[in-house]
Amino acid sequence: MTSDRMVCPVAGFDPFDQAFLRDPHPVLAHARAEVPVFHDQALDAWVVTRYDTIRDIFRDPDRFSATVASEPLRPWCDEAQAIIQGGGVRIPPLLVNNDPPDHQIHRRFLGAPFARPRIRQLGPMVSTVVASQLAPLRAREHFDMVRDVTWEIPVHVLFDFLGVPAEDVATLKRWTASRVRLIWGHPETGEQIALAHSLVEYARYSERFVEHKAHHLGDDYTSDLLRAVGDEQRDPDTVRNEIAVSVFNLLFAGHETTTNMMSNAVRLVLSDRVLWDELRRDPSRAEAIVEEAIRLEPSVTAWRRRTRVDVELDGVAPDRANARDHLSFGFGIHYCLGAQLARMQISELLAQLAVGFPTLALVDDQVLTYVPNTSFPGPEQLLVTQKRASGTAA
Ligand code: HEM
Incomplete structure (x- = not known):
């Protein structure tokens, strides 16, 4: 492919722009039709927009390496780099940023506690977390769906799953939000330095947590893995270190994505009163509606690969037959480990x-804002309103 670094050939394509973040669909539809693969100067990356082509890339780790996945989109300033290196933060290749054959070794070990029956057992806990988050809102006429609901549920579910104490939620939320900006955003130098300090604290927390857990095993993901260290034919210290890095990664991957997806799903359903009425008549429709929401308004919209060889994409681009086979959880060897838990x-x-x-309804005329980053769209607040039924208990 030839490189044109001077211009972005798709008008309106700007993953850091609020108008694009709010509604990227017309711009991306135009790209799919007219310029399905284009080079974006600001990202210094090729952007691939067609379903079949993305799917082919996901299933071809020989030509498209995932090792780039957790690298900062923009190089950090020297001071931020020094803070991160001095703080001992390493994000070694494990799952999302790794290729075969090493990826399979880690996926087998770190993915074991995500087995379907184990996740299914979390159903009652998830139900309780959702119910207790919604209970105080029943009597409120207005609330913010993000701050009061979707910001909270996934992090409490994830902490329960990982075995992390609930009192650390607020601190960790702050640290993990800083990771989005540092890796997938475009922070200025001063902000990079503050974010770098957060990243160091967050990595240290993950290490301390796993050390502590090793002496206080429980019924959770981290303890399951720590119990399995002895069964691995690998150096136990290496494996324990791998668990700490996995916790560090999951403390981010396991809730930001789900928070945004919840907000996107609620917005979609409340924007369509026919759909909302259908759901009210039959709440068991939720699962099917969620799948459609994940396809239409996913909370991970862009993911990176680095080419290992010269490639040609979209010389031919056949139409897909099944629109429900979305790529919102990825595809192939990196398929999202948490898809079942998120759904x-x-x-x-x-x-x-x-x-x-x-x-419940969306508050009219609100202008949604998004954290400017390439990959994880979800509104920062989503104001909703409801008519209180007379006699509703507070
Ligand atoms: C709606 C919510 C979520 C979305 C949209 C999402 C999306 C994705 C995507 C697109 C990938 C693949 C990246 C690639 O191909 O390189 C991925 C991988 C991954 N996700 Fe999720 N995710 C969600 C929730 C979760 C949750 C709840 C967890 C864990 C508790 C999780 C853990 C992971 C892990 C560990 C990987 C790496 C798998 C591998 O590389 O083998 N995700 N996710």
């Missing part, structure tokens, strides 16, 4: 909202 939480929230908040 479960979002369906549970939609079903409980449909039952408990029948008059």
Whole structure:
């Protein structure tokens, strides 16, 4: 492919721009039709927009390496780099940023506690977390769906799953939000330095947590892995270090994505009163609606690969037959480990909202804002309103 670094050939394509973040669909539809693969100067990356081509890339790790996935989009300033290196933060290749054959070794070990029956057992806990988050809102006429609901549920579910104490939620939320900006955003120098300090604290926390857990095993992901260290034919210290890095990664991957997906799903459902009425009549429709929401308004919209060889893309681009086979959880060897857990939480929230908040509606004329970054779209707030039923208990 030839490189044209001077211009972005797709008008309106700017992943850091609020108008694009709010509604990228017309711009991307135009790109898919007219310039399906283009070079973006600001990202210094090729952007691939067609379903089939992306799917082919996902299943071809020989030509498209995932090792770039956790690298900063923009190089950090010297001071931020020094803070991160001096703080001992390393994000070695494990899962999302790794290729075969090493990826399979880690996926087998770190993915074991995500087995379907184990995740299914979390159903009652998820249901309780959703119910307790919604209960105080029943009597409120207005609330912010993000701050009061979707910001909270996935992090509490994830902490329970990982075995992390609930009192650390607020601190960790702050640290993990800083990781989005540092890796997938475009922070200025001063901000990079502050974010770098957060990243160091967050990595240290993950290490301390795993050390502590080793002496206080429980019924959680981290303990399951620590119990399995002895079964591995690998150096135990290396494996324990790998668990700490996995916790560090999951403390981010396991809730930001789901928070944004919940907000996107609620916005979609409340924007379509026919759909909302359908869900109210039959809350068991939540699972199917969630799948459609994940396809239409995913909370991970861009992911990176680095080419290992010269490639040609979209010389031919056949239409896809099945629109429901979305790529929002990735595809192939990196397919999202948390997909089942995420789906479960979002369906549970939609079903409980449909039952408990029948008059819920989006507040008119609100202008949504998004954290400017290439990959994880979700509104920063989503104001909703409901008519209180007379006699509703506070
Ligand atoms: C709606 C919410 C979520 C979305 C949209 C999402 C999306 C994705 C995507 C697109 C990938 C693949 C990246 C690639 O191909 O390189 C991925 C990988 C991954 N996700 Fe998720 N995710 C979500 C929730 C979760 C949750 C709840 C967890 C864990 C608790 C999780 C853990 C992971 C892990 C560990 C990987 C790496 C898998 C591998 O490389 O083998 N995700 N996710």
